[in-house]
Amino acid sequence: MTDPIKFWGIVPAAGVGKRMQANRPKQYLGLAGKTVIEQTLSRLLQANVFEAIVVAVSEQDPYWPDLAISQHANIITAPGGKERADSVLSALKTIRDKASDSDWVLVHDAARPCITTTDIQYLIDSLVNDDVGGILALSSPDTLKRVQGNCITETLDRSHIWRALTPQMFRYGMLKIALEETEGNPSITDEASALELKGLQPKIVEGRPDNIKITRPEDLPLAQFYMEQQ
Ligand code: C5P
Numbered sequence: 001m002t003d004p005i006k007f008w009g010i011v012p013a014a015g016v017g018k019r020m021q022a023n024r025p026k027q028y029l030g031l032a033g034k035t036v037i038e039q040t041l042s043r044l045l046q047a048n049v050f051e052a053i054v055v056a057v058s059e060q061d062p063y064w065p066d067l068a069i070s071q072h073a074n075i076i077t078a079p080g081g082k083e084r085a086d087s088v089l090s091a092l093k094t095i096r097d098k099a100s101d102s103d104w105v106l107v108h109d110a111a112r113p114c115i116t117t118t119d120i121q122y123l124i125d126s127l128v129n130d131d132v133g134g135i136l137a138l139s140s141p142d143t144l145k146r147v148q149g150n151c152i153t154e155t156l157d158r159s160h161i162w163r164a165l166t167p168q169m170f171r172y173g174m175l176k177i178a179l180e181e182t183e184g185n186p187s188i189t190d191e192a193s194a195l196e197l198k199g200l201q202p203k204i205v206e207g208r209p210d211n212i213k214i215t216r217p218e219d220l221p222l223a224q225f226y227m228e229q230q
Pocket of ligand 1: 011012013014015016017027056080081082083084085087088109110111213214215
């Protein structure tokens with residue numbers, strides 16, 4: 001008998017978040033009574049779909065071991081890497097003895113604390129029978145321009161442009177190979193781009209607009225507002 005397909009959560013959390021201009025990495029800033037990463041992980045645990053959630057943190061990170069959630073039975077800590085893709089690959093390698101190539105992994109930014117169970121379940125339901133997998137994405141409400149310097153050279157056709165969010169859902173084996181083959185390539189800024197480079201075509205699944213990534217100081221009160229509304 002073959003093992004049932006499992007779902008793994010992967011949370012890259014080894015970034016420093018320079019654009020926040022804060023005294024600590026953005027995942028450790030306060031949000032609604034906890035840190036950003038605790039809010040994100042609580043949401044992922046609440047979804048109740050993951051075999052375990054692997055969190056990739058910097059080896060010099062003094063904050064993670066102090067959080068009670070780092071000892072949670074369903075959370076595994078992995079060493080982070082130089083770039084986001086390196087952190088994700090390191091997390092995948094950490095579960096190599098537990099995960100099968102056909103298991104699904106959902107990679108979710110530590111800095112997206114407003115993720116909902118509805119979106120996670122919708123992504124899974126939409127892609128579970130897909131050959132490649134895909135990502136939550138959003139269309140742009142604004143007209144989009146191609147620019148050189150500060151001059152507009154072109155207006156883009158919005159119907160073909162989507163913003164990539166997370167989670168991004170791919171098969172364990174396929175994602176690991178894609179990230180290994182593209183290691184060190186600076187154009188790999190999300191998991192989908194690693195698969196695209198192999199000639200595959202990940203799907204988009206329309207996500208909720210409140211699944212924002214904490215990037216700038218003003219994003220924290222906005223995230224708190226969304227969390228209260230949800
Ligand atoms: O900086 P940015 O917001 O694009 O980072 C997205 C996610 O990737 C964050 O959760 C961040 O902690 C993570 N990351 C990582 N390892 C790096 C750089 C970023 O895990 N070397």
